[in-house]
Amino acid sequence: NAGVTQTPKFQVLKTGQSMTLQCAQDMNHEYMSWYRQDPGMGLRLIHYSVGAGITDQGEVPNGYNVSRSTTEDFPLRLLSAAPSQTSVYFCASGLTLHYRELFFGEGSRLTVL
């Protein structure tokens, strides 16, 4: 049981490049989400999903795309990276029914030059 797996752990991009952060979970969780963590700020929700084919925007969605074609995977796409997207990104998953704990990936540190 691997939990929540995020890749890559580190990435450096140039402005305008595109990339995808991968997130996979093997716990059959309906809820998956992406957050960014910046110094002095709490984690902020980018996008989330409550099941395959269902996604919704969070607090800071601009510049990011997501899709959920399977229960296990929830990739985050940066189509044209900007320096303002330099951050640490976390994927989290959980069950939607009732109240359950959140499970986090180990984080991905992204630097956009």
Added chain:
Amino acid sequence: KNEVEQSPQNLTAQEGEFITINCSYSVGISALHWLQQHPGGGIVSLFMLSSGKKKHGRLIATINIQEKHSSLHITASHPRDSAVYICAVRSGDSGTYKYIFGTGTRLKVLA
């Protein structure tokens, strides 16, 4: 004003001390989480509360829904408790899935 406020922002304690971290929120919630972020960056869930009190080992979490306040207590603190503790609320009713996070309390426990 942030919708989730934590205090203190930083805390240094001696090993063995009793520690309290506070979380106040201004929105309606269906659940509140306490998380621990290790120096290496990983985040683990400590508690999920919708009412009352929970205990796990040396950790105790309480919530007062009427006062919109939660506390995390650490008894007999140890240097391995050094971490950032984050309060997060699941806003709205049980049909919503938006979490709002506090900025965290950085705890350092000295031997």
